[in-house]
Amino acid sequence: MSFSHILGQERVIEILKRLFAGNRFPQGLLFYGPSGVGKRTTALELAKALNCLSVNGKQLMVNDFPCDTCLSCQKIDKGIHPDVRIISPEKETIGIDQIRELNRDSQWKPFEGSYKVYILEKTEKLTQEAANSFLKTLEEPPPQVLFVLISENKDTLLPTILSRCWVLPFSGLSEKVIGGILQRSIFNYPQEILPSEYFFAGRMQEIIFNEDFSLLYQKIETFWQNMFSFTEVEMLSLSEEYSKDKEKTGKFLTLLLLFARSRKYWQAVEFINQTKNQIQRNLNRQLALDCLLLKLKSLCR
Numbered sequence: 001m002s003f004s005h006i007l008g009q010e011r012v013i014e015i016l017k018r019l020f021a022g023n024r025f026p027q028g029l030l031f032y033g034p035s036g037v038g039k040r041t042t043a044l045e046l047a048k049a050l051n052c053l054s055v056n057g058k059q060l061m062v063n064d065f066p067c068d069t070c071l072s073c074q075k076i077d078k079g080i081h082p083d084v085r086i087i088s089p090e091k092e093t094i095g096i097d098q099i100r101e102l103n104r105d106s107q108w109k110p111f112e113g114s115y116k117v118y119i120l121e122k123t124e125k126l127t128q129e130a131a132n133s134f135l136k137t138l139e140e141p142p143p144q145v146l147f148v149l150i151s152e153n154k155d156t157l158l159p160t161i162l163s164r165c166w167v168l169p170f171s172g173l174s175e176k177v178i179g180g181i182l183q184r185s186i187f188n189y190p191q192e193i194l195p196s197e198y199f200f201a202g203r204m205q206e207i208i209f210n211e212d213f214s215l216l217y218q219k220i221e222t223f224w225q226n227m228f229s230f231t232e233v234e235m236l237s238l239s240e241e242y243s244k245d246k247e248k249t250g251k252f253l254t255l256l257l258l259f260a261r262s263r264k265y266w267q268a269v270e271f272i273n274q275t276k277n278q279i280q281r282n283l284n285r286q287l288a289l290d291c292l293l294l295k296l297k298s299l300c301r
């Protein structure tokens, strides 16, 4: 998607571009800021830029760089590049075993790219032991390695880790930026309907830029058009499918909400918001979705 598609973070992108042009990249970067504003996306774009095989792009640092089309960019987009790794909390924490493995792995030269890039998600979840172990690698990083640390709250990180990183703050997205993302991503999204508060706190940008976004959105569109002819059994199997895990339910409800808003189905918007609240208050997900779908169906009559 290239840097030009990361919206609302012009300052960060400008700094990264300058670092890039000066060819003096720090080996530790910390991206911090609210959830859903593009930290992870930017880290991945950076990994692509550092490994992009399109030489012209590197020289010019033009807007559509990284190229997105070379083998390296494609592999990173698919999550199969051997030199780009994402480390996320397993269960609740990033533990010592994960960091020992990272420390070992980072000592090897890049396998096929120019740079090894390690993206640590939710860095604040490092256990004390893991943080201390990681610190040693960060103090003397192997050449051709970049660590991108991502966090929503930098104040919970060890000061010694912070002091070894370039710290780049990501800002929350303005209504205007979110509106722009929606209009670009969803055909016919009406300009006058501003996204609700929810989208600022949520993972809107991630969801929209995810490759299965348009697929799921189409599915919801079809579902809505055919809801009237759906039998109860079909409805219930749908809610079973989308209540399997928390993330799936969240995504489904977000897109359903987007769809309802874009069509100005305000009663449906209210039902969906109620369901979101119920789930946040720990009501059984499948039960909540069952009720929602039946209520939506009743609107079609």
Ligand SMILES: [Zn+2]
Pocket (backbone or CB within 6 Å): 051, 052, 053, 054, 066, 067, 068, 069, 070, 071, 072, 073, 074
């Ligand atoms: Zn490329």
